[in-house]
Amino acid sequence: MIQNTDVNLLNAQNKVETTADNRQAITEQQVLIAGGGHVGLSFALLLANHGIASTLIEKNRYPTISPNDDRNRSHYLDSRNTALSRRTVQIYQEIGLWDKLQSHACRIDSVQISEQGSFGRAQLNKAEEKVESFGQVMENAWLGRELLLAAQQAPLITLIDNANVSAVTQKADGVTLSFSHYGEEKTEQQLQGSVLVACDGRDSTVRQLLDIGTTTYDYQQTAIVGVVETDKPHEHVAIERFSPAGPLAVLPLTDPDGDGNNEYQNGYRRSVVWVCPKGEETRYLEDDAHFLQTLQHAFGQRAGTFVAAGRRGAYPLTRVLADKQADGRCVIMGNAAHTLHPVAGQGFNLCMRDAHVLAQMMSAQVLKGADIGDPTLLKRYEKARLSDQKRVIRFCDAVVHGFTHPNPVIKLARNAALVAFDKLPNIKPLVATYAMGLKS
Template sequence: MESVNNKTAAQNHDQTAIPQVLIVGGGHVGLSFALLLAHHGMTSTLLEKGRYPDISPDADPKRSHYLDSRNTALSRRTVQIYQEIGLWSALQSHACRIDSVQISEQGSFGAATLNKDEEQVESFGQVMENAWLGRELLLAAKASPLITLIDGASVQEVSETGDQQVSVGYTLSDNGADDTAMHTAKARLLVACDGRDSSVRQLLGISTVTYDYQQTAIVGVVETDKGHEHAAIERFSPAGPLAVLPLTDADGDGNDAQQQGHRRSVVWICPKGEEEQYLNDDAHFLQTLQQAFGQRAGTFIAAGRRGAYPLTRVLAQRQVQGRCVIMGNAAHTLHPVAGQGFNLCMRDAHVLAKMLKHQATHGGDIGNANLLKRYETARQRDQKRVIRFCDAVVHGFTHPNPLVKFARNGALVAFDKLPNIKPLVANYAMGLKA
């Protein structure tokens, strides 16, 4: 979006009817939430600090790398949500099915496999490059008449105006030259999707409980000589949990029978401070992967650009205050071990959008304190379960004690053999059970 458009939108904003919802932060959660609201016929203005690339549906049919170099495993539930709002057809061409999940530990006997045929599911989820997900979300948001996007807008102030409205003050940056003038936007409700270090959360004085895992995730795309056969391989090493996920071929359509299937997404977790060697030296990175995975994925033959993400868990002490809701990583930033963070955010966004729609349809105030409290309470169980699960996996599988190691390998064997456990775990992983 060009800055001139931003300014026009910003200047026009106070003169037109206020939107129902103000969303701060236009990452994948903020954009998805705006689209969910639009699906329910609700208006929103989304303020994003960064500058979006100037993309159009026709331009750059391959990948336009913009937000980050990561890949996201979308659960079955997330796919269902995108289907519900009519976005899955655009996303699907660059999604790659997960048909099986193989779990094992380096240097140990335990192993378990989840298979889609045994569990009688269509797939366990779909893997998508964030670049493609972000591109399609942005195109859809730009095309919606119910969403006003203002990028280059950094929120600096939040206040409740007392007339059933919440107001934010924001500055605009224009091609690097900062515009120091404070602009104002108002709505009935503010939803903060401004990430782990959320400014809105801080402005509201909501504290967090944080935990530094002392780990860094190295993420990127690799190629193997063996086709991925739609398998997700989760491997636990002394350094931390590692994952190799199936990806589409470079020209997309990972669910098509013609796929070669040699591209895979890698999440390699190393102790904090050791990341440089994996980021800059392709040969070393490939050799390290080979050692950790053995021949499970075949031979690692090429590595693409990689990014490093320091891992911390950040949990907001409250997710609702006045007419404000904290959502996405701003509410709960999790370890990526089980690919649950974004999927959990999508379930939050789906529930809130539905509750707001119901309230609006009945002529109620969408910033009503009881309504927002009900939302916060409704989401607690699912959030707590996912947070506990991620931590149990991280700590349980990296504990060096030989007895703990023996016990967890026994548990993996039991998990693989005992009836009734797999469907339960599979349902949780797919986000189908809260």
């Protein structure tokens, strides 16, 4: 989407002037969002659902998307898929977006966990756990498309794309965001708001401008991500398999609808996340036969025969945790706050729970007639979210380190743990509840 910044600024003011009196106080308290990826867009939509206006600054140029043309999926040339937890689905239901998303979401009815060359295995079934599903697998491209369409259509959201954040200035009563806008010519612009929420990703510019440090850990691994076809239907089973080369997740996918040129057969399409040691990614990316053989070797016939692989992407894996998430009138959110290992499919779901809580706290503040960017409110938000965040970070690391440790004694222990997990009656429902994001 090509937008003229001046027009957007004018629109933001018009919204304040033309909305009903009881909404005026709300819209006057402008929320600035830096970064319009999935978290930034979702947060803007959550705020809009509470009647709170926001202006979002995104570095990339958004494409022009027609609601009637579902081939144009998003601004992401992204082969990734995201496992959305039950809680994330509930949040999208709450803001009325799930109806649009669900045509491209594939239910997870059961989860199988096992280790290559070992006896331990565990299985979670939706019937046993008495749930509708464990979550939904969604193409990132479709999620991006629908979030962008919804944000473009929301009167309370102003999108400014092609704009790179360059400075943040905080005062007692507000925050000023400076950015370079790359329109026909480059211009320097400023926006004032009550609060700034940084959703600008792992290498967050705002975090750096605020001089907030990070604790980082390089896993020395790369995630290879893509779509494959198997000769056996997925039957809505998610398979998590640990191999000596790294963890591997194979998730069920919907079929692409549409134009009759489908390269994948009905129900045989799956998303793969393969984690390999850093430096070994080139062959997995470039050589289809090698990639398929590796999957086959790691999986045996659990998913059937791997017959075709689509284009793959590589993501170097580093855990990045911001030293703080609230600083004056600024909040650090999404990957900018915590970038996690994708092994357990928790990162985005955690961000959505953060975004949901902050939007609720801001809404309550507005209803009291109080300042939406009050630093004490933002500190309360940070405190409220820490225990859920720490639990998820610990869980992801335990899975990564526990399952990649080559020591035979540890291997035996983890297999015994998998067997115990499968047999003990009270553990599975608890783990399932956490994995679905229903408990924090």
